[in-house]
Amino acid sequence: MNKIRKYLRSIKKLPKTLDVYRSKPAAKYPFDITIECSGTCNLRCKHCIFSEYMKRGKGIIKFEDFKKLFDKLDLKSIELINFAGYGEPLINPEIAKIVRYVGTRNKKINKYLVTNAVLLNKEMSRKLILVGLDEIYISFDGATKKTYEKIRRGSRFELVLENIKDLIKLKKEMSSRKPKIIIYFTLMKDNISELAKMTELVDRLGIEIQILPLVIRRDKEDMDISLKGMSKENIRKHINEAIKKAKKLKNKKILAELEKIKKTGGMTEASGTWDNAPCYSPWTTCFITWDGEILPCCHFWDGQISYGNLFNGNFNELWNSKTARNFRKNCVKGKRNTLCARCGNQNSESYKKFCMITKILPVLKNFSDRSYK
Ligand SMILES: C[S@@+](CC[C@H](N)C(=O)[O-])C[C@H]1O[C@@H](n2cnc3c(N)ncnc32)[C@H](O)[C@@H]1O
Ligand code: SF4
Ligand code: SF4
Secondary structure, three states: OHHHHHHHHHHHHHHHHHHHHHOOOOOOOOOEEEEOOEOOOOOOOOOOHHHHOOOOOOOEOOHHHHHHHHOOOOOOOOOEEEOOOOOOHHHOOOHHHHHHHHHHHOOOOEEEEEEOOOOOOHHHHHHHHHOOOOEEEEEOOOOOHHHHHHHOOOOOHHHHHHHHHHHHHHHHHOOOOOOEEEEEEEEOOOOHHHHHHHHHHHHHHOOEEEEEEOOOOOHHHHHHHOHHHOOHHHHHHHHHHHHHHHHHOOOHHHHHHHHHHHHHOOOOOOOOOOOOOOOOHHHHEEEEOOOOEEEOOOOOOOOOOOOOEHHHOOHHHHHOOHHHHHHHHHHHOOOOOHHHHOOOOOOHHHHHHHHHHHHHOHHHHHHOOOOOO
């Protein structure tokens, strides 16, 4: 039964996959959308562009305004919605109302947010469970108080850990499988030595972890905190230590996550590795700021490229506006633009698959704007 469902799902995805393969400047509808519910924050994390560098206006989207934006979208096409951008979504006093609204409009959309969990007290957790949030990613970048608080400036280790434990407990009490809880751990020089300890902590809590590579956005500051200054042996040593721990704990999910970062040496960021690697995001996703600007993705944090403002326009027109089409055209030229070159996102695996298909059926090359090797 599961196999049939998986098969049907992949057939449903076919038009989207083909759109990505064709890579025409005008794209079909995105299926993964971020609407930034808060563009303001209660922390000033060491690695985050928000802390000192972000210039665009700060603020929060009101429920009525969220509705105005959301109601302009084609709900049948959207599969995922993220309520977090640059800023802390739980600062928005209407966040639960917003999540509920999306669920009432379309039950099938996967609703998730990323949070620093400072405001994730029992009341907030209860509300988020009740409104049917599907996934919650909690940014927790250290396994000890010292490291965590050095990175997450303004937060308190014990408070956030307690909040996570309370959410886990509440889910049990309320017999709710949702939201799925995943720890986000951004890998840096400061915290890589705590990977094994983090593995232990996450395993003990019975939740999942995703390890994010640091994206270098500021030349000096981010270089100082990235793994770049460390020797490869040292990086490998810490990752192997964590792998050993995950094996001992027989935690396959954490192990798989660690094996993934072992492959890249903990870095996909700004290393030059991905300069020319294909990225399909502009065909499938976009990032809408709290004040309505449609950006290609979160890496254009200051609106360096904007397709236009959704408050004043129609989504379909803006999604395929001249700016959007030009942006996509440049994406297929091979060379990434400056911000793209610093981003770790790449779809080399899908690209390889498309390349194989075009080898078997060379005629397909004629239907694509991308050059397949
Ligand atoms: C921008 S925050 C917004 C949500 C919320 N305020 C939080 O901290 O979870 C989303 C995620 O981006 C991560 N992040 C911030 N700066 C980053 C960088 N330079 N490279 C990689 N991830 C980064 C954060 O650690 C966090 O997990
Ligand atoms: S809490 Fe999130 S948005 Fe705020 S500074 Fe930290 S990483 Fe950035
Ligand atoms: S390469 Fe990165 S910055 Fe560029 S469009 Fe893709 S996800 Fe966005």
